[in-house]
Amino acid sequence: MSSQRVLVLYAHPANHRSEVNLPLYEAACQVPGVTCIDLYYQYPTLNIDIDREQQRLLEHDVVVFQFPMYWYSTPAILKEWQDLVLEYGFAYGTQGTKLNDKLFLCALTAGGHEDAYQTQGYNHFTVRELMYPLEQMAALTGMRYLPPFALFGARTALEEERIGAHVTRWQQLLKALVDGKINQRKAYKAEKLNHYLSELDAAGDL
Amino acid sequence: MTIYFLQAFIYLVAAVIAVPVAKRLGLGSVLGYLIAGVIIGPVAGLVGDETTTIQHFAEFGVVMMLFLVGLELEPKMLWAMRNRLMGLGGLQVVGSAAAVMAIALAFGQPVSIALTIGLIFALSSTAIVLQTFNEKGLTKTEGGKNAFSVLLFQDIAVIPMLAFIPLLALPELVEKAQQAVGNAAEHHEEFSLVAHLPGWAYGLVILASIAVVVAGGHYLSRPLFRFVASSGLREIFTATALMLVVGIAALMSLVGLSPALGTFLAGVVLANSEFRHELESNIDPFKGLLLGLFFITVGAGIDFGILSEQLIVIILLTLGVMLLKALVLLALSFIFGIKGSDRWLFALSLAQAGEFGFVLLSFSMQQHVLPLELAQTLSLVVALSMFLTPGLFILFDKVILPKFEANSNEREADTIEEKGTVIIAGIGRFGQIINRLLVANGIHTVVLDHQADQVDALRRYGAKAYFGDALRPELLHTAGVEEAAMVVVAIDSRESSIELVKYLKHTYPHLKVLARAFDRGHGYLLRSAGADYIESETYHSALQVGGQALRELGFHPFFVEKQINIYHELDDKASDVLYHAWQDDSEGERFDNNYRQLFMDLEDNIKSAVQQDRFGKFASTDRHWTPPPKGYADDFDDDNEAGAGSTEKT
Numbered sequence: 120m121s122s123q124r125v126l127v128l129y130a131h132p133a134n135h136r137s138e139v140n141l142p143l144y145e146a147a148c149q150v151p152g153v154t155c156i157d158l159y160y161q162y163p164t165l166n167i168d169i170d171r172e173q174q175r176l177l178e179h180d181v182v183v184f185q186f187p188m189y190w191y192s193t194p195a196i197l198k199e200w201q202d203l204v205l206e207y208g209f210a211y212g213t214q215g216t217k218l219n220d221k222l223f224l225c226a227l228t229a230g231g232h233e234d235a236y237q238t239q240g241y242n243h244f245t246v247r248e249l250m251y252p253l254e255q256m257a258a259l260t261g262m263r264y265l266p267p268f269a270l271f272g273a274r275t276a277l278e279e280e281r282i283g284a285h286v287t288r289w290q291q292l293l294k295a296l297v298d299g300k301i302n303q304r305k306a307y308k309a310e311k312l313n314h315y316l317s318e319l320d321a322a323g324d325l
Numbered sequence: 326m327t328i329y330f331l332q333a334f335i336y337l338v339a340a341v342i343a344v345p346v347a348k349r350l351g352l353g354s355v356l357g358y359l360i361a362g363v364i365i366g367p368v369a370g371l372v373g374d375e376t377t378t379i380q381h382f383a384e385f386g387v388v389m390m391l392f393l394v395g396l397e398l399e400p401k402m403l404w405a406m407r408n409r410l411m412g413l414g415g416l417q418v419v420g421s422a423a424a425v426m427a428i429a430l431a432f433g434q435p436v437s438i439a440l441t442i443g444l445i446f447a448l449s450s451t452a453i454v455l456q457t458f459n460e461k462g463l464t465k466t467e468g469g470k471n472a473f474s475v476l477l478f479q480d481i482a483v484i485p486m487l488a489f490i491p492l493l494a495l496p497e498l499v500e501k502a503q504q505a506v507g508n509a510a511e512h513h514e515e516f517s518l519v520a521h522l523p524g525w526a527y528g529l530v531i532l533a534s535i536a537v538v539v540a541g542g543h544y545l546s547r548p549l550f551r552f553v554a555s556s557g558l559r560e561i562f563t564a565t566a567l568m569l570v571v572g573i574a575a576l577m578s579l580v581g582l583s584p585a586l587g588t589f590l591a592g593v594v595l596a597n598s599e600f601r602h603e604l605e606s607n608i609d610p611f612k613g614l615l616l617g618l619f620f621i622t623v624g625a626g627i628d629f630g631i632l633s634e635q636l637i638v639i640i641l642l643t644l645g646v647m648l649l650k651a652l653v654l655l656a657l658s659f660i661f662g663i664k665g666s667d668r669w670l671f672a673l674s675l676a677q678a679g680e681f682g683f684v685l686l687s688f689s690m691q692q693h694v695l696p697l698e699l700a701q702t703l704s705l706v707v708a709l710s711m712f713l714t715p716g717l718f719i720l721f722d723k724v725i726l727p728k729f730e731a732n733s734n735e736r737e738a739d740t741i742e743e744k745g746t747v748i749i750a751g752i753g754r755f756g757q758i759i760n761r762l763l764v765a766n767g768i769h770t771v772v773l774d775h776q777a778d779q780v781d782a783l784r785r786y787g788a789k790a791y792f793g794d795a796l797r798p799e800l801l802h803t804a805g806v807e808e809a810a811m812v813v814v815a816i817d818s819r820e821s822s823i824e825l826v827k828y829l830k831h832t833y834p835h836l837k838v839l840a841r842a843f844d845r846g847h848g849y850l851l852r853s854a855g856a857d858y859i860e861s862e863t864y865h866s867a868l869q870v871g872g873q874a875l876r877e878l879g880f881h882p883f884f885v886e887k888q889i890n891i892y893h894e895l896d897d898k899a900s901d902v903l904y905h906a907w908q909d910d911s912e913g914e915r916f917d918n919n920y921r922q923l924f925m926d927l928e929d930n931i932k933s934a935v936q937q938d939r940f941g942k943f944a945s946t947d948r949h950w951t952p953p954p955k956g957y958a959d960d961f962d963d964d965n966e967a968g969a970g971s972t973e974k975t
Contacts, residue, residue: 169948203950
């Protein structure tokens with residue numbers, strides 16, 4: 120498979136306080152074949168340039184939202200981005216087939232621990248479930264959805280020295296995406312992309 | 326008269342040729358001046374005995390330099406460095422003096438002479454070292470800062486030394502001299518206010534004159550400068566600055582204190598003043614010329630007769646003194662924890678004897694402390710050690726620094742901290758807001774304005790503002806334009822702002838220049854002058870008021886916000902087109918027909934673009950949140966499954 124062009128759309132409204140997402144973003148910038156866009160940097164007033172963003176989508180095969188989870192969803196600018204860029208006639212509707220067959224995934228960090236994101240946990244839903252609106256966005260726009268790549272307990276990851284390993288895994292994921300090594304149908308069945316990547320790693324495929 | 330012109334011309338020619346050549350060869354300007362002096366003096370014999378007279382005059386350059394050093398040092402900073410000043414400086418002077426004295430004693434010199442020699446060689450050359458630090462950008466390094474504290478302490482220590490040396494006078498020298506120079510001494514005393522005063526009164530006079538300098542500098546200088554500044558005459562400001570420095574020097578000499586100390590104090594007092602940069606830029610050229618002259622006279626004063634007679638002795642003495650001083654400095658660097666390349670910079674830069682050594686030598690001769698022959702030999706040693714100093718700096722640059730550079734990358738980072746300064750030219754209504762925003766975000770700004778009352782008003786609110794015309798290159802230089810991250814041009818005159826932008830972009834092509842425009846035409850002129858970013862002063866406030874008008878008329882605030890955005894976006898694009906049309910049309914003086922036509926066309930564009938959405942069309946520019954067409958949902962298939970399903974599509 121020829122090399123896939125990966126677009127990382129990064130959204131963090133308080134970049135200067137970021138402990139996890141900023142290192143992840145900077146690591147992504149290092150991977151060849153990956154285009155990294157800091158949305159809050161480009162549109163500090165949320166005045167998103169629709170033409171430019173649509174052009175970017177056309178030029179890539181894989182679309183990644185990278186963000187810290189805010190109230191079980193994305194930071195505001197990613198919602199704004201969806202509302203503006205995914206136009207009728209471009210992303211959906213009979214003529215709106217421009218995004219068909221692209222891969223889509225979320226790389227997110229969550230403050231709560233993994234056991235909180237269970238039916239029995241205090242957050243009651245898994246992150247996969249909480250991201251259903253984005254999964255359905257992918258479905259309606261004809262994109263192939265991958266489960267979220269997640270880091271839990273993000274507020275203490277720095278102190279517990281878990282960031283390094285996560286960044287390495289993240290770069291491995293991006294390289295695998297560029298090389299077209301991710302089998303979407305197999306990965307789709309995993310609750311989180313992290314599980315699928317561990318399997319690949321165990322099989323020596325990363 | 327002719328002879329003065331000729332002499333001045335010879336000195337200037339020597340400097341003009343030797344200094345740039347020395348600089349090009351990497352030897353530094355000080356060595357250039359020294360060589361120039363040697364060439365016109367002992368080698369070519371173009372100048373003669375008058376060099377000693379000129380040297381006394383040129384020593385005033387040192388006084389001016391200390392004034393400028395003081396200006397750079399706020400009292401707070403001086404207080405912060407008190408430990409280094411007293412500890413490092415004090416131990417250096419005591420240590421070096423004791424070591425040199427011990428050796429002199431070993432050579433069989435009497436105690437009084439040995440002590441005097443020790444004191445003379447304890448001093449280093451403030452002029453050479455600071456000048457070289459500036460040229461090589463070493464001032465802010467740890468080694469540079471420590472060397473500076475030592476130099477400062479030495480300069481201050483000269484004063485008690487001058488008071489102490491006469492007590493060491495040798496009885497037989499005094500007797501011999503008393504018959505010869507009786508008259509001359511009388512003549513000298515005329516100029517002293519304190520010669521016949523008892524000790525306690527002398528102390529009082531000294532305290533009083535220091536109080537005059539400090540209080541005068543603090544309370545009187547500002548009204549005076551403001552008065553002069555309001556006249557708008559540049560040369561009178563220069564005259565005032567000179568008057569201040571010369572006046573203090575005169576006062577200090579009258580009461581028997583060091584003029585250098587007096588002007589240094591005045592400099593410290595004025596370091597907080599809004600006129601600081603203006604004073605610096607006025608005094609700086611005088612200082613440079615006089616110091617240069619001073620070094621030339623040092624070179625010219627080298628007596629080749631004595632030198633060739635005692636060549637080996639003098640060379641050995643010089644090397645011995647420098648080695649001894651360097652060892653003392655190295656020992657201190659261990660005690661005070663100065664590490665790595667800074668240690669070597671500290672030790673090597675201060676190993677020479679200095680210009681105050683000459684001052685002390687001639688003074689000790691007058692006071693009959695040192696016999697003439699010894700003094701002549703010693704002054705050659707002092708000169709030779711100053712001559713060798715640039716060589717030590719080259720040694721540091723080429724041999725020592727590269728060794729340490731590899732592993733000192735971390736320190737590199739914290740020395741850059743000072744950079745990133747923003748210079749704001751013009752602090753009227755516009756510049757003030759910019760300054761407040763930047764300062765609130767911890768950015769260091771240097772604010773310049775040519776209206777003294779404006780600066781004054783701003784200072785009352787605690788802002789760091791300085792009086793001065795930003796169009797003057799010297800002032801920009803002293804404000805630190807070379808190290809600045811950017812310059813914001815917000816001055817209140819169309820012509821001046823364009824001129825300033827042109828100058829800045831021409832002289833510092835990589836400097837970012839942000840400019841305030843009065844209107845479209847002024848904006849174009851700024852753009853063609855090279856400004857990186859231009860904002861029209863009324864544009865955004867007018868858009869806001871226009872937006873408020875729409876809101877008052879019942880438009881939804883969020884809709885108004887969108888319309889403002891669209892207007893802004895289109896205007897941005899349009900102004901690009903208009904700029905090029907304006908360039909083609911005229912040489913920027915007037916708006917031609919073509920431009921007018923284009924302007925009207927673009928106005929129509931904006932109007933129609935803004936209106937499209939209101940008529941329910943699918944606007945090309947305003948697509949924000951435009952809903953899909955009615956009935957669009959009927960087209961969706963029921964089998965459009967989630968996720969993996971869509972991969973089945975071909």
